Amino acid sequence: MSTATDPIGRRLPDTLASYWEQDLVKIFSTLAAVYTLYLLVGVLLGYDLFGQLNSLRRLTFLIVVYGIAALVVNLHWGYSGLFNIGVVGFMAVGVYTATILSRPVAGQNPTGSLPGFGVPLPLAIVAGVLTAAAAGYVAALPSLRLRNDYFAIVTLAFAEILRITFKSSELQEITVFGWTFGTGGGRGIRTFSNPVRTFFETSGQPIVAAVESTGLDGKIIPDWSFVFVLLTILIGTYWLISRLSASPFGRVLKGIRDDEEATQSLAKNTSSFKIRAFVIGCAILGLLGIVWQGASSGYVTPDRFIPELTFFIWIAVIIGGAGSNTGTIVGTILFVGLILEGPGQVRRLVEEFVGLSGSVPTFPDALGALVSGNIDPVMLYVFDQTSALRIILTGLVLIWLLKRRPQGLFGDRQEVASAINLEDRVTKRRERGSGAQTSGGDGN
């Protein structure tokens, strides 16, 4: 129990290793390491205070939203063995439902923008979460009859069908029973104003003003406040899922993942457990869609919800180790910091220090220049392809992990599925037992 099973813990000297054992230490030290890295890059790039704060804010924002999604994937896959690769679909259901419901009714909105049902935002958000949960219920039904890999195909198809539906021009704007609403089709749709930003534009204005008087850009207040609100949601999600995991409910889920038939032969209605786990996760994804795509950018298009996003979320879980909630968070921090945002940071550093001149060439031209000894065009080309670089990096990490450490960083960790501390109880019981022996209690 004291020897670490993860590659980092094993290499630490004993004193540090005992700190590393604690979950919060794992999370915060990884976060601190990545933050430090980004601060260093910021220094090298000559960022001022606002620039550094902004860079960290963007990083934190991405860690938080990917973290929430990764925790759900861990609940579905790491705990229940449900192979959900339609993650983005449920996020889309959440945000589109909330948006369509909350947009002002026809005739009351600025010209040219899509009308909706005029539902107050808080209600619309609740409706969005519930609709995502309902979508989760529908999607979970095939899992009861299908083998896991076929179920995965169903979830992927589900998400893609939703995306294409939201993109279709037929549903762009429709009128049913006198109500006009729509999805905005391929162009997308304005969602709703960010409640946090609205607050700081009205009653919170004095705080912003106070900050501005010190010379800082006042925008950091609403921006960071929003990130903190999201962080609260992440912490709430972590709390919810850890409690679910450390309980009889979580125990049965683990049993289902391990051996569903054996679990059934122990009088458990496994279908009921699978559906519940799936629906809970999808409800959280619905909320995530609302706050990530809806509140954050104020605009949502169907092309935000592509399978690539689902796969990035999965990579975070795989790096951290499926089955461990803490591992999932650490994996997310590393994924976002190094793989997602890494290429962009490297590119900025290269531009700053290597001083590549010229415009980005086409690939054939770059190759041609390489042959004649000029590497600048190739470099320019490579570093322009940040999104491609992310995918390449992701692929490389996946291959490496599959070969060297398929269980991820913390996949060996067993998070005990009980609502009480079993280690504690066992120790106490054993102490009691040895006490009984000395007084001549029942031996064998």
Added chain:
Amino acid sequence: MLSVNQLQKSFQGVTALDGVSFEVEAETITGLIGPNGAGKSTTFNVISGAIEPDAGRVTFTGEDITGLSPDQTSSRGLVRTFQIAREFKNMTVLENMMLPPKNQRGEAAWRSVLPGVRDNVQADEEELFERAWEMLEFFDIDHLALEDAGTLSGGQRKLLELARALMLDPDVLLLDEPFAGVNPSLERELLARLEDLRDRGRTFLLVEHDMDLIMQHCERIIVMHQGQTLVTGSPEEVRSEEQVIEAYLGGEVT
């Protein structure tokens, strides 16, 4: 207690069960023997509900349970173990033991989450822990309580399989070769425990290949061959059909 009547089952043209009928009386240890391929495991699968018979009936404490699913039969008190132990490898032994019991309030998701209500779940867990620990002590594997079940030796896995099944408080336990790969002294000890449990009111239907064991410890024996029940009776009665048994089993019966 448990009876099967004219069970028929074929798999893609191959007949596995061809009119299997027998009765298991309450508070007995009954043996089910026969050569490999006789249909013993298939019979267990049909009784427990893992597969549906093409024809025939399974009756348990007077109720027709034919075609019920495994979770339905086991929740009625009819529990089976597997020939190859199916312990949950990614959990500790204790978690394995605490999973089965019925009516755990914490199996409702919301009860495990809400702050005040979770206290009830924790109280349940404490009781469950005590029960699990005592059962582990009964089988002398309490020292393995916090080990990952995947690290257990073959014999230990068999013990866990049995102990875990007992956590469900079953009335009838179908044991599929529970002593295969278990050393003889441990086997004798386990049998003593089973007899103890039988004296306290449980019923066992045991599939085994160890003839000595079967003859010495089972009150009744059912012999199967080629998907049919050949002979049922006390050890003496079955032994006196010796020639039949020798012909089919080709082994010595002491």
